[in-house]
Amino acid sequence: MIKRTFAISLLSLSAILAPIYASAANEPIQPIKAVTPENPDVAELGKMLYFDPRLSKSGFISCNSCHNLSMGGTDNIKTSIGHKWQEGPINAPTVLNSGMNLAQFWDGRAKDLKEQAGGPIANPGEMAFTHEMAVKVVASIPQYREHFKKAFGSDTVDIDRITTAIAEFEETLVTPNSKFDQWLEGDKNALSADELEGYKLFKSSGCTQCHNGPAVGANSFQKMGMFKPYETKNPAVGRMDVTGKEEDRFVFKVPTLRNVELTYPYFHDGEAATLEEAVDIMAKIQLNREFKKDEIAKIVAFLKTLTGEQPKFDLPILPPSTNNTPRPQPF
Amino acid sequence: MIKRTFAISLLSLSAILAPIYASAANEPIQPIKAVTPENPDVAELGKMLYFDPRLSKSGFISCNSCHNLSMGGTDNIKTSIGHKWQEGPINAPTVLNSGMNLAQFWDGRAKDLKEQAGGPIANPGEMAFTHEMAVKVVASIPQYREHFKKAFGSDTVDIDRITTAIAEFEETLVTPNSKFDQWLEGDKNALSADELEGYKLFKSSGCTQCHNGPAVGANSFQKMGMFKPYETKNPAVGRMDVTGKEEDRFVFKVPTLRNVELTYPYFHDGEAATLEEAVDIMAKIQLNREFKKDEIAKIVAFLKTLTGEQPKFDLPILPPSTNNTPRPQPF
Ligand code: HEC
Ligand code: HEC
Ligand code: HEC
Ligand code: HEC
Ligand SMILES: [Ca+2]
Ligand SMILES: [Ca+2]
Structure with a gap:
């Protein structure tokens, strides 16, 4: 319309x-058009979270590990490598233009990007963490809390805000x-x-x-x-x-x-x-x-000829963990 | 002097x-000062290679996996995760300001960044590839060959040029x-x-x-x-x-x-x-x-107070593999 x-x-x-x-x-x-995020502060926060391997149990795997934005938003591997090098069940689709998907995942089991984003964090074969731990990690970092405040009006960190921010960032990953x-x-x-x-x-x-x-x-x-x-x-x-x-x-x-x-x-x-x-x-x-x-x-x-302009942005710089941040458990 | x-x-x-x-x-x-690369085209190429997981056997691990420039040039893990999730022997030092090191590695066994950069690619516990295969992968990608031409005057890809480019990029990773x-x-x-x-x-x-x-x-x-x-x-x-x-x-x-x-x-x-x-x-x-x-x-x-300005640059976009590019062997 x-x-x-x-x-x-x-x-x-x-x-x-x-x-x-x-x-x-x-x-x-x-044709597709570039998207300006409705709330740039939310998208900016989402970008950081997207690149942050501390959302995984090992501290090694971020969204960008499997949906590498240097490589078309995928890992270019038959089926993905997950926590402890588990062999994934299925090929990782691109996150580019994923905001246009009628539903998320090959079988459409998630209705939108926000619902999707909670999945991999807690999936034992992917990031192998829990939502509680991911929230604990992020909330322990004052600089992250400042970003939450800027984005959402208060510095409360919860999984709803984490997935909202990641989804808002993903909405911007359009290739016009x-x-x-x-x-x-x-x-x-x-x-x-x-x-x-x-x-x-x-x-x-x-x-x-x-x-x-x-x-x-x-x-x-x-x-x-x-x-x-x-x-x-x-x-x-x-x-x-x-x-x-x-x-x-x-x-x-x-x-x-x-x-x-x-x-x-x-x-x-x-x-x-x-x-x-x-x-x-x-x-x-x-x-x-x-x-x-x-x-x-x-x-x-x-x-x-369907290859579009790839999202262009500075590599995000992540705020350091503090003495109170739960440590990764890679092994 | x-x-x-x-x-x-x-x-x-x-x-x-x-x-x-x-x-x-x-x-x-x-104080330390920002470094402008002697040859920006070489450094630019080196940045791409630094972020390219196709220099590893699995296609999953790049220099940036263990020396994450979003996180101070380290992985923030006690000892690194290598190919097939092997537990590394030692803590990964930062690549930030590593051009100032009197020698590379904790024991100084590499004299400079160029000599160092060949190590992890072929180290079975890290990227687990061979120099021959890394060269084959890069040389199979015409857009990479163009970058080599721009940087070195001809489109020959060899391990000497790969490590020269990575080292030139690392020289720029100064935090003034x-x-x-x-x-x-x-x-x-x-x-x-x-x-x-x-x-x-x-x-x-x-x-x-x-x-x-x-x-x-x-x-x-x-x-x-x-x-x-x-x-x-x-x-x-x-x-x-x-x-x-x-x-x-x-x-x-x-x-x-x-x-x-x-x-x-x-x-x-x-x-x-x-x-x-x-x-x-x-x-x-x-x-x-x-x-x-x-x-x-x-x-x-x-x-x-010794935390400096982190290197600021666009996330590099890597050229796609071709039908002739050897495929990764993750499992
Ligand atoms: C009846 C529906 C249908 C038609 C017609 C169809 N496709 Fe597809 N296409 C699909 C589905 C479904 C998939 C995903 C299948 C899977 O991965 O199991 C797919 C996957 C693909 C892929 C792989 C994409 C990826 O990222 O994995 C390509 C390329 C493709 N189609 C091109 C074509 C071309 C070219 C034609 C015409 C010759 C065509 N398709 C006709 C439904 C269709
Ligand atoms: C270990 C690898 C891995 C990690 C880590 C990972 N993903 Fe995925 N992702 C996949 C795979 C595999 C699928 C396909 C799963 C399926 O369809 O059943 C997928 C599907 C998706 C989809 C759906 C795309 C589509 O077209 O259906 C989106 C969006 C997505 N991931 C975003 C993310 C975000 C955001 C994160 C981090 C919070 C993340 N992924 C972490 C491997 C990964
Ligand atoms: C005699 C030499 C020497 C003196 C004196 C010394 N250091 Fe060190 N420092 C080292 C060495 C060698 C290491 C690395 C040791 C290792 O990792 O096994 C190190 C490591 C460190 C580290 C950890 C750095 C990292 O990235 O792992 C910190 C922090 C540090 N020193 C601070 C200090 C402070 C503060 C003092 C004074 C109270 C001090 N050092 C005195 C030689 C010294
Ligand atoms: C699997 C993890 C891993 C990967 C991948 C990796 N490194 Fe390292 N890196 C390490 C570890 C661990 C050390 C310390 C080894 C030692 O001192 O014996 C190290 C040491 C270094 C050093 C020396 C720093 C110093 O202060 O001594 C540099 C520079 C470096 N790596 C750059 C690179 C480059 C460039 C690549 C990619 C070509 C790379 N690394 C890939 C884990 C890794
Ligand atoms: Ca695919
Ligand atoms: Ca350290």
Whole structure:
């Protein structure tokens, strides 16, 4: 609603902009825009917490360990390494643009980023801490309490505020201005001939049935293996775990394809090492279609135009622990 | 030499500055200055490599994992967590101001930062990779090769260039403008009464015998346990491992006390959890002196004035792996 109003008022102001909005509006994919946090102090605090390994039992693992913002918001490992080097059950999705997800996790079991953020801290296979201990650690650090005061009006530290702040920071992790968005916004030279052909193929062969909208996905749950079963040793059953319904077996959240160049390896089991492999498998099992090698190359070329500007900010400097801060227990 | 010339020329230019330099010159500790890298492109490349976990076998551990620049250039763990969660043998020293160390490591076995940087990559207990594999990974990434070209004139990737770049970046990790440096440079209000008394006690009781110079240490090897033996279960024997001499048993590089507020826990075994404990032990075993509680508090107050401005830079964005990049082997 807000977007449409915006477009109309712009149009009435300046007819020259009309073709841009018209062209984007006719496409199944829409550009994304930078987000200014509603409350910058909350987001700033959230950034610190996101980078703070003291939210884990070991003092070694932060959100950024597995969703590394130097590397597209993922760890680029098939399945993540958790506390004591436990092998994780599933591939870590990117946090980039995760504010646009219809729900969080591959099976959508968390309704939003705030609900999600409490999970990893207390997950014995990830950060292996407890909410009580995380709160105790943060509350023991006066400089953190000052940030809570600035952000929330009082220096009370609780898990609700911690996850609110982390989520607010994550909301800012938007990657605008990709080559593809430039093209959508009217710069017809932004894409090469191959990239454009790749996009046309992506549309015409039906990928946009599931990968559409501003996030190029992330807005529906779909069966993995529409025409042929997906073969994997990974035991995850997807959405069925949430709904209990047999028809939801192997239904997963359609991942965003924004920054997909950076979020290798692919699929919930991380078994597709390259984009070429992922595209080939998608075509075969979701669309019952066999692409030629050069068709795959063109689609991959298009997918790489979805890499946007990565969030740019100073490495946060964390306040030191005090004599009262519970010490990490790494071993 | 360079510093002295600088001071004299300034004096001749402006007599008003004389008291500042004169006061600093009479003190056993000198201020430190920000460093501009000789070759910014090399330092910039080094920053990326420093943050890149693909220099490790697992793809999970970077230099920044153990020398976290959000946390004073250390991991704040007694002894580090290495590849596959191995328990490290010794406490990780800070990389901040490490360019000022007379040699690298607690026992000084690496002569400089470049020689040091090759160590952890190939150390089976740390990053567990090989130099050959690290080179292969970096060389497989065209965007990295462009950075090598910009930095070194050609896009050849080898371990010599990798360690040169990391070392050049580390040289920039200087923390100027601490409260104590402001005081040294003439701002007599920079220290509180307690902090100043702490400094006087630090000098008068003999701490500056070992902790002196711009880094407040880092310029000599000294016996840990001059008057009384230091009790520890840690098997490290220090400099004796390098020289083979019995007299070097339990001789360690005197650590810098710059940013010591951030580099807890203390000593090579990480067994002193608080600065109070470390100061108390130092007094007892290095100076045969028993401080009262308020004396310790004052020295600690002084030590905290040695926290400088932390290096400030954008979180580096790393170029993605390609289909030819060897994949990490985390498990
Ligand atoms: C040990 C690795 C690890 C750590 C630490 C970790 N995550 Fe995750 N994260 C994952 C994995 C794996 C998943 C996917 C789990 C699933 O879908 O069942 C995930 C899922 C997510 C998602 C959902 C994304 C999506 O598209 O569904 C978000 C958001 C997220 N994590 C944020 C965080 C935050 C915030 C923290 C720190 C508080 C954190 N993660 C810590 C590995 C990790
Ligand atoms: C019927 C829905 C559907 C269609 C059609 C579809 N996809 Fe997907 N796509 C999904 C789902 C669901 C996943 C996640 C599956 C999983 O990980 O188990 C996915 C995953 C992907 C991934 C991996 C993303 C990641 O980060 O792991 C890529 C790349 C991809 N799709 C591209 C395509 C292309 C190209 C097409 C057309 C040839 C296509 N998809 C058609 C539903 C669909
Ligand atoms: C797994 C943890 C770990 C990793 C990864 C690691 N270090 Fe270290 N680092 C240590 C420990 C522990 C020591 C002390 C070893 C000793 O003195 O014997 C050390 C020592 C150093 C020193 C010497 C500092 C001094 O005061 O003597 C420097 C400099 C350094 N590391 C830089 C790096 C760089 C650069 C990298 C990446 C290429 C790196 N480290 C990776 C744990 C690590
Ligand atoms: C005779 C030399 C000597 C004297 C005198 C001395 N120190 Fe030290 N100091 C060392 C050495 C060597 C170490 C490292 C020992 C180790 O880790 O095994 C050290 C370590 C420390 C540390 C821990 C630093 C860290 O990062 O782990 C602190 C704090 C410290 N000294 C403060 C003091 C104070 C305060 C005094 C005076 C009361 C003092 N020292 C006197 C040699 C000395
Ligand atoms: Ca992935
Ligand atoms: Ca330490």
